[in-house]
Amino acid sequence: MTKDVIALTPKMPDLPTLLAGLYAGGPDLGVNTTADGAVVQLCAPDGRPLVSVETPILVQVPGETTRLLDHTVEDGPVWWTEARASTAVAEAARLAGSFAGRLATVLGGTVWPPEAATTDVVPLTTDVSAIPAPATTAPAVDVLTDTTAVVIQDRPLIAMTSWLSDALRTATSTDRALQIVTPPTARLTLPTRTALRGLPNRWVVQDPEHGYYDGLSGAVLHWRNGTFTPVQDEQGATRIAEAFTPTPDTGDRQLILTLRTRHPADENLVLGGALETAFQHLTSTPPAGWSTAEPVNLPWSTRQLTDLARARAPQPTWLVAVGHPDRLALATVRVQRTPAGVEEDITLALGYGGDETPPLDTIEELATALDAEHRLVTLLTSLRAARRDLTVPPAFEAPPIPVAFTLGGGEAEIIGRARATHPPDGPLPARLGPGSEPALHYALGDGTDPHTWSVFQRLVRHLKRV
Structure with missing residues (x-):
């Protein structure tokens, strides 16, 4: 530790x-x-x-x-x-x-x-x-086995610092899992939550009364063969920890936008414009800063961001961006070169208190601008009951509920407009923007009905290319 x-x-x-x-x-x-x-x-x-x-x-x-x-x-x-x-x-x-x-x-x-x-x-x-000598020379790694790099943290908020980012790179490059062990009082920032999304990476909570459990899924864990793995009952089902209870609904909400853009690999390409546009529409200001880790230390600059991504190509670049203190907004960006061009995968989250209204009425206008100016591929807008401060506690949180889905004009052409404009089970899309290749915007709900996921999943299955 x-x-x-x-x-x-x-x-x-x-x-x-x-x-x-x-x-x-x-x-x-x-x-x-x-x-x-x-x-x-x-x-x-x-x-x-x-x-x-x-x-x-x-x-x-x-x-x-x-x-x-x-x-x-x-x-x-x-x-x-x-x-x-x-x-x-x-x-x-x-x-x-x-x-x-x-x-x-x-x-x-x-x-x-x-x-x-x-x-x-x-x-x-x-x-x-x-004292036994440590098995690793990586400063952030406390325990290193053949399959897992374990980092033990006792700070209240676990940020994706350069220490953790280095540990994640080291683990990934050696085909190991990254597992972060914390007390039950700790929370994660959204960038750390994103980094631990894929198993066998885990957030391991060490509860003095309940032992170890996964802070994101609630699965009871034990240390076996050099890694933390789920404990199963006699029927082979994963046990859920008693401490993993639902968080009370305080009225706080998070507005989450997940979007992808795709650009030709051009020497004049400037990245970050889509994220800046999203910030402008939803917070009235561009991002305050960006970095490759937390704390976010650099003033916002699309040119510097682009220079870094170009210098790292063809390897992908992962970034964090934050808003100004008076409007809680946090984004992660992954830039990667693909056969189709240069893609930006962006997740932007904004926090709202019970007395604040998420600006759902601006999403159509934002989607129109993203398609017209930044080569939008897809945009999923969701709403969830979760902490206004955008941190993640080791407790059950309901998943986000889809509000709208937007298909960029170019992507609609690839799928086929006849197919994209006539989903058999609805909803029918609205055309965004002028011209013969507008984006298609599917309104799904107001973010309160969990059954909207079924509607969205049917729509995605219909739109998949065959």
Whole structure:
């Protein structure tokens, strides 16, 4: 298990300041680097990493520290320096706190969590030679087996940080599952939820009274053959944990848009326009920022986003974008090169309280703009009863209910307009936009009737190319 401590400072920690922080353990401890120099490690005399410190990042997007840490800092950019302490050694957590506290003291910043901050020298008294050496050198991975990379987190909100993103890449590249273990008080951000969507990746909740269970499905889990797997009853059915109960309906809602665009692979192509259009229609502003991990640290720029995706091609690029603090909006974007061109798969979620009305009346206008300006393939609009803050608790949440489905004009031509405009079981589509190849918009409901899923599934089966 690891303990995370973060220094938030108005100035960039320079090398002398970092070294002063790393001297928290006194002169007997060593310093090492890994990840091509991106991670500095404070090590025991035998070389065992005690604290791993990531390269500081400048968070220029307002509201990110509050969103992820519930920790308000002064207005303006802030340098985020994150340290992970191994709890295999008793002094490591205090070392991380002293490292962060020293940075904050020298640079005039703060520490999260506040109670971790100190400037004391923490001598190493544990006999590390008696502790088994870790099986992995990846800073974020706590347990590594032939099939699984396990990350143990105890922070209240599990964000898709660069630590976790690196762990996911490492697991994927070696055909391993990524399994994140947390206490039942933890929640996930939507980007982390998205990353854990495909089994055998899992969110493993360690409940003191009920043991282990899957925080997304409720399946009771046990550790077997180097991975967490479901426990089955005598009939072979998966058991559901008693703690996995439905969340109470507070009136909060999430509006979720899942859309795909497809562009010719042109040297003048600029990506991110579809997401920006969606933000403009639904929040009246473009995204506040984007990044390849959380915290989202870069001001919004379609040009920089495009440059990154082009530099990574033909490998796919995964991104996160956030809205401004006064309107909760969060998106994930996957850009990939396919035989048909360059595709953007976007999921955008917006949170609304019980006294707020999701802007369903703007969806047709948005779909029209996406088709006319950004080569829309499909757009699914859904509504769900879920937390306004867009976080995911380890409890049962009802799935989103479809509101509308839009077929881009080009995709309708591929399927065949005669087929697309006459689904046998309805609903009949509205034509969006002028011209002979308009988008087709199928109104499905108001997001309150779960049976709408059946209508949507019949429509999709009809539209599938044969």
